[in-house]
Amino acid sequence: xxxxxxxxxxxxxxxxxxxxxxxxxxxxxxxxxxxxxxxxxxxxxxxxxxxxxxxxxxxxxxxxxxxxxxxxxxxxxxxxxxxxxxxxxxxxxxxxxxxxxxxxxxxxxxxxxxxxxxxxxxxxxxxxxxxxxxxxxxxxxxxxxxxxxxxxxxxxxxxxxxxxxxxxxxxxxxxxxxxxxxxxxxxxxxxxxxxxxxxxxxxxxxxxxxxxxxxxxxxxxxxxxxxxxxxxxxxxxxxxxxxxxxxxxxxxxxxxxxxxxxxxxxxxxxxxxxxxxxxxxxxxxxxxxxxxxxxxxxxxxxxxxxxxxxxxxxxxxx
Numbered sequence: 001x002x003x004x005x006x007x008x009x010x011x012x013x014x015x016x017x018x019x020x021x022x023x024x025x026x027x028x029x030x031x032x033x034x035x036x037x038x039x040x041x042x043x044x045x046x047x048x049x050x051x052x053x054x055x056x057x058x059x060x061x062x063x064x065x066x067x068x069x070x071x072x073x074x075x076x077x078x079x080x081x082x083x084x085x086x087x088x089x090x091x092x093x094x095x096x097x098x099x100x101x102x103x104x105x106x107x108x109x110x111x112x113x114x115x116x117x118x119x120x121x122x123x124x125x126x127x128x129x130x131x132x133x134x135x136x137x138x139x140x141x142x143x144x145x146x147x148x149x150x151x152x153x154x155x156x157x158x159x160x161x162x163x164x165x166x167x168x169x170x171x172x173x174x175x176x177x178x179x180x181x182x183x184x185x186x187x188x189x190x191x192x193x194x195x196x197x198x199x200x201x202x203x204x205x206x207x208x209x210x211x212x213x214x215x216x217x218x219x220x221x222x223x224x225x226x227x228x229x230x231x232x233x234x235x236x237x238x239x240x241x242x243x244x245x246x247x248x249x250x251x252x253x254x255x256x257x258x259x260x261x262x263x264x265x266x267x268x269x270x271x272x273x274x275x276x277x278x279x280x281x282x283x284x285x286x287x288x289x290x291x292x293x294x295x296x297x298x299x300x301x302x303x304x305x306x307x308x309x310x311x312x313x314x315x316x317x318x
Contacts, residue, residue, distance in 0.1 A: 022087055022262050023054060026062045030091035032076035032098070034069045037183060038202070042122055042250060042290065043092050045282060049273035072157035073098050074108050081110040085255040087262035090118065095249040097159045099307040104318050112307070116258035118266045120294035120302055121274055122250030124202035125222035126163050127229065129215040131192050139218050139233060142198065148174035152187035152196035155179050156317065159248045160200045165316040167200075167221070170240050185209070202248055204287030221246055242309075249306055251299055263296050 029047060031040050047063045054061055068076040076091060077098050083089035093115070101108025130136040142149060149168065153161040161177060168175040178196060181187040188199045188209050198218070201209060203226060209215065220232040221243050235243030252270055254263065273279060274292035283290040294302060310317075 021059075022265055023059055023061050024086075025088055026064050027087070028083075028089045029063050029065050030076050030080050030089065031065055031067045032069065032073035032091065032094065033067070035067055038122075038124075038205070038288070039092050039094065039250060040065075040067060042288060045279055046121065046270065046273040049276040049279060050269045052276075053269040053272040071109075072100070072155055074101075074110070077112070078109040080253070081115070081255055083255045085116065085257040085259075087254060087258055087266055090252055090254045090266060092121070093251045093253055093303075094159055095251055095303050095306050096162060096310045097157055097248075099303075099310065100157045100162075100317060102307055103311045103314050105314065106318075111256075113304070114256040115253035116256060116263055117296055117299040117303060118252045118254060118263055119270050119296065120249060120251045120291055120299045121270060123289050123291060124204065124248040124250075125220065125244075126160065126200050126247060127203055127206035127217060127226075127232070128167070128198060128200055128219040128221070129188070129191070129206060129210065129217050130198045131194070132214055132216050133192075134194065134197070134216075136197060136218075137216055139238065142218070143171060143173050145197075148176040149198060150176050150178060150196045151198060151200075152178045152181055152190040154181050154183070154187065160184065160202075162310065162317060163221075163246045163248075164200050166246050166310075166313050167243060169313065169316055170243060171238075188215075191215075204289070207287050245306075245309055247306075249302065251294075251303055253299075260296075267296055 029043055031043050033039050044065055047065060050063045068079060073094055080089055080091040096103060099112045102112045136142050151164055164175060184201050184205050188201055190196050191199045192214055207228060217229040217232050220226055220229050221235050223244050225232050225234050235241050271292045274290050279290060
């Protein structure tokens with residue numbers, strides 16, 4: 001006992017080894033869709049700056065993008081949910097797309113409410129467009145046509161499909177969805193061919209698709225209508241302001257049970273990446289709304305607020 005006390009006085013430690021610093025190895029950044037889409041592009045733009053952040057702190061690691069498409073994003077989310085909560089597996093999530101099981105009360109293979117939310121990295125509002133050469137020039141034209149609207153889409157869990165369902169249900173107009181397209185560019189092109197009546201695209205994509213003026217921009221569901229579409233309506237203008245909150249969130253999370261220390265370190269890395277001048281320049285040039293203001297707690301609250309908004313329309317998605 002005296003020997004033990006003496007050794008403590010001399011600073012000889014008998015405690016357990018100190019916890020290893022994070023990250024200890026490469027970080028796997030799961031992307032729930034194939035290469036080339038908005039989620040994939042933003043994730044790959046963030047990764048070099050995340051690596052730069054960790055390098056400045058002395059961590060010689062890589063952040064490795066892993067595309068994992070399948071089951072409308074559920075394949076990736078299930079994988080991430082089951083990963084070890086040590087911060088070395090994270091994922092970019094589509095909200096509300098990844099929340100369909102919560103919204104409908106079904107079993108999607110994972111519980112979206114248990115994820116460890118790290119930060120929000122993007123938000124997109126929706127633009128409603130028709131072919132400039134087609135018969136539909138106004139919202140009234142669409143509402144008053146004597147049949148259900150034909151809407152090409154990826155699938156029922158695609159966020160744009162969910163947004164369309166809410167918009168047309170709110171406006172008491174029937175919608176006939178044509179599923180099977182692989183991307184927003186595919187179904188937007190289908191509208192130009194006359195295979196569908198309208199398309200719903202996020203703001204950045206809508207601007208890119210409409211560079212040649214091929215579309216009529218009918219509505220921009222946002223509290224602030226983009227100056228590029230001065231003739232567009234929004235939800236408030238048509239008496240349904242709630243429609244302006246129907247948008248797409250890009251949020252990063254880890255598995256359930258990640259520690260606050262690791263979560264905060266990942267938040268700092270992602271904040272550094274999104275606020276990097278090179279990434280912000282790219283975001284402006286490409287009309288990608290990259291954001292980094294959400295703390296883990298704020299991201300959690302934002303996700304649940306969005307999911308509960310969509311849950312009010314759960315009958316549309318069953």
